[in-house]
Amino acid sequence: MNFGALPRAVPCQPYGYEDKTMSRVCELSGKGPMSGNTISHANNKTRRRFLPNLNEVTMVSDVLGQSFRLRVSAAALRSVDHRGGLDAYLAKAKDDELSARALKIKREIEKAQAPAA
Numbered sequence: 637m638n639f640g641a642l643p644r645a646v647p648c649q650p651y652g653y654e655d656k657t658m659s660r661v662c663e664l665s666g667k668g669p670m671s672g673n674t675i676s677h678a679n680n681k682t683r684r685r686f687l688p689n690l691n692e693v694t695m696v697s698d699v700l701g702q703s704f705r706l707r708v709s710a711a712a713l714r715s716v717d718h719r720g721g722l723d724a725y726l727a728k729a730k731d732d733e734l735s736a737r738a739l740k741i742k743r744e745i746e747k748a749q750a751p752a753a
Contacts, residue, residue: 660687662709663735664716664725695722697741699748704741 661668667688673681689710696703698721708716716725726734726742734742 660690661707661735662688662690662712663706663738664708664729664733665712666733666735667709667711697722697745699723699745700741704737706738 659668669688670686672684672686674684675681690707691710691713692705693708693713694703694705695708695716704722716722719725719728722741723745726738726745729738729742731739731742
Protein backbone atom coordinates (compact mmCIF):
# COMPACT_ATOMS: atom_id res chain seq x y z
CA MET A 637 0.00 0.00 0.00
CA ASN A 638 1.09 3.53 -0.68
CA PHE A 639 0.59 5.69 2.43
CA GLY A 640 2.07 8.81 0.85
CA ALA A 641 -1.33 9.95 -0.45
CA LEU A 642 -3.03 10.00 2.98
CA PRO A 643 -3.87 13.42 4.46
CA ARG A 644 -1.79 14.75 7.34
CA ALA A 645 -3.01 14.01 10.86
CA VAL A 646 -5.17 16.74 12.37
CA PRO A 647 -4.56 17.56 16.05
CA CYS A 648 -7.28 16.33 18.41
CA GLN A 649 -7.51 19.57 20.38
CA PRO A 650 -9.04 22.71 18.85
CA TYR A 651 -6.97 25.86 18.42
CA GLY A 652 -6.31 27.65 21.72
CA TYR A 653 -7.04 24.52 23.76
CA GLU A 654 -5.68 24.60 27.29
CA ASP A 655 -4.92 21.41 29.14
CA LYS A 656 -7.33 21.39 32.08
CA THR A 657 -6.06 18.37 33.98
CA MET A 658 -6.82 18.31 37.67
CA SER A 659 -3.33 18.00 39.04
CA ARG A 660 -2.92 18.55 42.76
CA VAL A 661 -0.46 21.44 42.39
CA CYS A 662 -0.94 25.04 43.53
CA GLU A 663 -0.88 27.42 40.54
CA LEU A 664 0.84 30.21 42.48
CA SER A 665 3.29 28.57 44.88
CA GLY A 666 3.94 25.28 43.06
CA LYS A 667 3.15 23.23 46.16
CA GLY A 668 2.36 19.65 45.29
CA PRO A 669 1.78 16.30 46.98
CA MET A 670 4.41 14.96 49.38
CA SER A 671 4.87 11.37 50.46
CA GLY A 672 5.42 10.02 53.93
CA ASN A 673 4.34 7.37 56.36
CA THR A 674 1.18 6.75 58.35
CA ILE A 675 2.40 5.46 61.69
CA SER A 676 -0.03 3.37 63.70
CA HIS A 677 -0.16 2.99 67.47
CA ALA A 678 1.79 -0.27 67.02
CA ASN A 679 4.42 1.72 65.08
CA ASN A 680 3.54 0.07 61.75
CA LYS A 681 4.54 2.28 58.84
CA THR A 682 2.49 2.43 55.65
CA ARG A 683 3.13 4.85 52.79
CA ARG A 684 0.72 7.72 52.24
CA ARG A 685 0.45 11.01 50.37
CA PHE A 686 0.14 14.44 51.97
CA LEU A 687 -1.95 16.55 49.59
CA PRO A 688 -1.88 20.37 49.59
CA ASN A 689 -5.00 22.18 50.78
CA LEU A 690 -6.16 23.42 47.36
CA ASN A 691 -9.13 25.71 46.84
CA GLU A 692 -10.72 27.01 43.64
CA VAL A 693 -10.55 30.77 44.16
CA THR A 694 -11.57 33.75 42.03
CA MET A 695 -8.98 36.52 42.32
CA VAL A 696 -9.22 40.03 40.90
CA SER A 697 -6.33 41.84 39.24
CA ASP A 698 -6.48 45.56 40.06
CA VAL A 699 -4.31 46.52 37.09
CA LEU A 700 -6.25 44.51 34.50
CA GLY A 701 -9.65 44.95 36.15
CA GLN A 702 -10.33 41.28 35.46
CA SER A 703 -11.03 38.23 37.60
CA PHE A 704 -9.25 34.88 37.31
CA ARG A 705 -10.16 31.44 38.68
CA LEU A 706 -7.11 29.65 40.10
CA ARG A 707 -6.48 26.50 42.13
CA VAL A 708 -4.52 27.89 45.05
CA SER A 709 -3.29 26.40 48.31
CA ALA A 710 -4.46 27.97 51.57
CA ALA A 711 -0.87 29.02 52.35
CA ALA A 712 -0.52 30.79 48.99
CA LEU A 713 -3.87 32.49 49.53
CA ARG A 714 -2.56 33.91 52.81
CA SER A 715 0.63 35.03 51.02
CA VAL A 716 -1.41 36.82 48.34
CA ASP A 717 -3.37 38.61 51.05
CA HIS A 718 -0.16 39.46 52.95
CA ARG A 719 1.56 40.96 49.89
CA GLY A 720 -1.43 43.11 49.02
CA GLY A 721 -3.25 41.32 46.24
CA LEU A 722 -2.69 39.19 43.16
CA ASP A 723 -0.71 41.83 41.25
CA ALA A 724 1.83 42.37 44.03
CA TYR A 725 2.18 38.63 44.62
CA LEU A 726 2.83 37.85 40.95
CA ALA A 727 5.33 40.72 40.67
CA LYS A 728 7.52 39.13 43.37
CA ALA A 729 6.88 35.47 42.49
CA LYS A 730 9.53 33.39 40.72
CA ASP A 731 8.57 32.27 37.23
CA ASP A 732 9.53 28.63 37.80
CA GLU A 733 7.05 28.32 40.70
CA LEU A 734 4.07 29.65 38.72
CA SER A 735 1.83 27.57 36.47
CA ALA A 736 1.51 28.40 32.79
CA ARG A 737 -1.78 30.22 33.40
CA ALA A 738 -0.39 32.26 36.30
CA LEU A 739 2.71 33.12 34.24
CA LYS A 740 0.46 34.35 31.43
CA ILE A 741 -1.44 36.56 33.91
CA LYS A 742 1.88 37.90 35.23
CA ARG A 743 3.02 38.83 31.70
CA GLU A 744 -0.31 40.60 31.00
CA ILE A 745 0.03 42.62 34.22
CA GLU A 746 3.62 43.58 33.38
CA LYS A 747 2.53 44.64 29.87
CA ALA A 748 -0.33 46.74 31.26
CA GLN A 749 1.95 48.45 33.81
CA ALA A 750 4.75 49.21 31.30
CA PRO A 751 2.98 52.08 29.44
CA ALA A 752 1.78 53.56 32.74
CA ALA A 753 5.33 53.76 34.13
